[in-house]
Amino acid sequence: MYNKQLKIAGIFLLISSCFLFAFFSIEQTEQQKEVVASTADKNKEAVRAVVESELTVPNKEYILIQKSIDKKMDEIRESLPEGSSFGMPEDSAEWIAYEKLVKKTYGPYFMDYAYDDLIPTNQAFQFHFRTEEEQVRYQMKVSDIQVTQSENESSPKNYDFIAQVDYTNNDGKVTQHEIKGMAILSEVGKIGKYSIRDVGGLMEKISEDNGSTEFNNQQTVRTVLESEFTVPNEEYLLIVKNIDKKMTEIRQSSPEVGFLLEDSPEWLAYEDLVKRTYGTYFMDYAYDTLISNSIAFRYHYGYLGYDENDRYAMKISDIQVTQSENESSPKNYDFTAQVDYTNNAGKVSQHVIKGMAILSEPGKIGKYVLREDGGLRDKIDEDRGNN
Secondary structure, three states: OHHHHHHHHHHHHHHHHHHHHHHHHHHHHHHHHHHHHHHHHHHHHHHHHHHHHHHOEOOHHHHHHHHHHHHHHHHHHHHOOOOOOOOOOOOOHHHHHHHHHHHHHHHHHEOHHHHOOOOOOOOOOOOOOOOOOOOOOOEEEEEEEEEEEOOOOOOOOEEEEEEEEEEEOOOOOEEEEEEEEEEEEEEOOEEEEEEEEEOOOHHHHHHHHOOOHHHHHHHHHHHHHHHHOOEOOHHHHHHHHHHHHHHHHHHHHOOOHHHHHHOOHHHHHHHHHHHHHHHHHEOHHHHOOOOOOOOOOHHHHHHOOOOOOOOOEEEEEEEEEEEOOOOOOOOEEEEEEEEEEEOOOOOEEEEEEEEEEEEEEOOEEEEEEEEEOOOHHHHHHHHHHOO
């Protein structure tokens, strides 16, 4: 009798343990789901906040500060001999006010390294062009912001976004533009990379209405330079790693590597990345040569034959784009920029790059030539050869 009661008690204990295990497993799973959902929500909220700030025009505080900066620049210009070059003093009250506004508007949503690039690369308030001028009174209102997390399990930090912008020009005429872009959320609620890939003709419309095709063209050249000389690009790294793996598989099974690779999902993913990164800014005939002539991601090539130990980095700053003064070639633009190159050992070197671009149509490059890279490519080759 005693043994029978003992067996029943043991069975009861076993069943209870199973129920408890199942209960806690379900509870833990639900908690994990809540954490994942919370992370995604915070990331989407960060992207929405940046899109709203950038595409809501006018910003009265920005206009007031920009007017103060313009006034300060005029005062400095008048105090110097005619033709003297100068810049805005970084320790001036006007410039500090601008930095504080950028910090308040964008700082909570960006990683420190990404935030530090916003002003030097003209990404902060890039759609608020000339709004401080009395004769410029266009408005923009953003709506229907859709932020979706990447379905690719290998890039869960990538988010794509689409938004509708109603643009009202100085005469009150309204046009609609669809904005598309992507963001990489390196930490929860913190953007490590932010890129608007397609503005649906918005920049062209602003330039057309406010007489600044030159500004639009300069922005196009800047964007291409930023894409080319900001290394590493995590999405590019992932795609190259997949291509290397696919190449190894094909090499083992067939000598016709090139033909087979072109139809593979890995190669199509690379073509899609090139299209999203460069397609908006090039004429079709110029874009068609980017891959075949190895122009796309030219300075990312050190990651080909992907090696986890290859972790050099490049950061571009002080981008200067100037329209040709030759009246017979107004579509020609010269550019210079500084690139800080950090090798695997953490040693930093500076390189001045120079080149030119022909803007065959507003915002569309027909020819892009890098004339000098200040020894940058040689430095990459030297460091890579020493690894």
